[in-house]
Amino acid sequence: MISDVLRNLFTSGELVSGIGETFYMVCLATLFAYVIGLPLGLLLVTTDKKGVRPMPVLNTVLGIVVNILRSIPFLILAVMLIPFTRAIVGTSIGSTATIVPLVIGSAPFVARMVESSAKEVDPGIIEAAQSMGASTGQIIFKVLLPEAKPSLVVGAAITITTILGYSAMAGFVGGGGLGTIAVSYGYNRYQTDIMLLTVALLVVIVQLFQEIGMRLAKRIDRRIH
Amino acid sequence: MLQNTTEPGAEKPIIELQGLCKTFRTKAGEVRALENIDLAIQPGEIFGVIGLSGAGKSTLVRCINCLEAPTAGKVLLEGRDLVKLSKKELLEARRSIGMIFQGFHLLEQRTALKNVCFPLEIAGVKHEEAEARAKELLELVGLADRMESYPSQLSGGQKQRVAIARALATNPKVLLCDEATSALDPNTTRSILALLKSVNQQFGVTIVVITHEMKVIEQICHRVAVIDQSRIVELGTVQEVFIRPKSAIARELILPTGGQSKEIPLGRRCLRIVFDGNSSFEPVISGLTLACGVLVNILFADTKDIDGRAFGQMLIQLPDDDGAIESIQAYLDEHGIYHKEEGEYDF
Structure with missing residues (x-):
């Protein structure tokens, strides 16, 4: 059962551009989320009381900020950030504008993912590096990051799928992409088939990213052969 | 120190x-x-x-x-x-x-x-x-x-x-x-x-x-x-x-302890004999039993070659006869072998 609306969606190219917008938002948001989240996560690990360079005050403050940002539901964060988004992008509607709340909403998540990946690195390896006279920077770039790489890749796959979920939610506040299509046709106009179709597409995209991430992580990991 | x-x-x-x-x-x-x-x-x-x-x-x-x-x-x-x-x-x-x-x-x-x-x-x-x-x-x-x-x-x-x-x-x-x-x-x-x-x-x-x-x-x-x-x-x-x-x-x-030691009869007098260098190549125990005319029970023995020289120790159970003990100790002293009674040592 293919409704006329669905056919129109295809012929008008709305669905295809929706998929494109979703990829655009998700990829750029993931990139910027890592630009902020990766250093933040590494800072959380190194300043931890068991870290390479303990700084209890900074660590506690960072931890609290990350927790606050993580506890705000994404949709509410997106609404709260509207003035900020408008100031940066010039508008709060559309896929480019949605990147702003996506980045701010997911960067703390990325920080926690990076932190947990880096904490998986055997403390003994770090101690060995310290015994060789490695500086904090050398430990971060030559030990923590390379040793945690497979776990970081898995984390990135999880992050992408989370951001994808956020981007679909952003459909309610005019975020663009598949989310907007699902909301405007499925929710506002009760066209369930279109909603289901967009959901199916989202499922496929999630599977794709997750699978690629997992396979990549397995391929680069030198621990099991 | x-x-x-x-x-x-x-x-x-x-x-x-x-x-x-x-x-x-x-x-x-x-x-x-x-x-x-x-x-x-x-x-x-x-x-x-x-x-x-x-x-x-x-x-x-x-x-x-x-x-x-x-x-x-x-x-x-x-x-x-x-x-x-x-x-x-x-x-x-x-x-x-x-x-x-x-x-x-x-x-x-x-x-x-x-x-x-x-x-x-x-x-x-x-x-x-x-x-x-x-x-x-x-x-x-x-x-x-x-x-x-x-x-x-x-x-x-x-x-x-x-x-x-x-x-x-x-x-x-x-x-x-x-x-x-x-x-x-x-x-x-x-x-x-x-x-x-x-x-x-x-x-x-x-x-x-x-x-x-x-x-x-x-x-x-x-x-x-x-x-x-x-x-x-x-x-x-x-x-x-x-x-x-x-x-x-x-x-x-240095001495055997733990599970192994529980098999050693308590309350008996024991003697620890330490071999260093050449002495472990000599038939010390055989010589001792022959010279002193006593039977000794070996409770523990561990000898090895260290750094080109032979080292080791043995724990023997002493007979109840004081005279025999004295003759054993005299024999060991005579052969320059370090020994120590481990009776006070609690296994």
Whole structure:
């Protein structure tokens, strides 16, 4: 059962551009989320009381900020950030504008993912590096990051799928992409088939990213052969 | 408490610990891991530190390269106090102290070759130069054919060989071994210890060995410090400590204890006979039974070849006849064999 609306969606190219917008938002948001989240996560690990360079005050403050940002539901964060988004992008509607709340909403998540990946690195390896006279920077770039790489890749796959979920939610506040299509046709106009179709597409995209991430992580990991 | 008389010539110690203390603050209160440790390690020697787990030996070795900052005292490396160095100077100084661990601690995402290159990268050595040096070292430790293997593809013994090559990459003067053979089987342990010994002889690297196993000390160390409850309770050459252990803890480490000892009948008088050098090639026990006309029951025997000389000990059960005991002791004295009645020693 293919409704006329669905056919129109295809012929008008709305669905295809929706998929494109979703990829655009998700990829750029993931990139910027890592630009902020990766250093933040590494800072959380190194300043931890068991870290390479303990700084209890900074660590506690960072931890609290990350927790606050993580506890705000994404949709509410997106609404709260509207003035900020408008100031940066010039508008709060559309896929480019949605990147702003996506980045701010997911960067703390990325920080926690990076932190947990880096904490998986055997403390003994770090101690060995310290015994060789490695500086904090050398430990971060030559030990923590390379040793945690497979776990970081898995984390990135999880992050992408989370951001994808956020981007679909952003459909309610005019975020663009598949989310907007699902909301405007499925929710506002009760066209369930279109909603289901967009959901199916989202499922496929999630599977794709997750699978690629997992396979990549397995391929680069030198621990099991 | 320290005597350097055992070393030929009065060389300046390469490592000197003076009044070293380390206290850990935990939620349960202060834990004193090390109390007033004085120790001098001579250049070129293999120095053992033995103790039961929790005695403080791991903390002690970590104070030598300041991985643990001492609470008080001095850590002198060739006369320079590491505690007083700036962070940058300390990182520099650590390059002259290699370290290997019980858990190997190799970088899992790097090949054996790249692992050995690692300390050189840190020291800023050029890539080609580092690889050449790493190859040379892997050949030295007998892993020329495993250079491109990842740690997960290597056995425990091979991993420790890579770790040794890695620790030697920066040409350190000192090599610290923290329970380096405790995760290995007896045969692999022997071969790793033999490797350490040859490294010591070939390059004159001073080696500090931390262990809870007397057999490790026996096989490679020149001198040994016995650590118990955060203090050094005994220090001397391996022969001295092995033949005449003064502290209860040293005797416990040397003599069989645990499950084995429960089979030894309590309340009987026992005599510990220590063989050193030539005497273990003589038929001492046969001679003793013939000369004294008594039957002896051997409760425990462990003799081995150490450093080209034979060492060992035996625990024999004494007959109930005082006269016979005296004649046994006289026989042993006559043959210059150290013996000690272990009746008061609680197994």
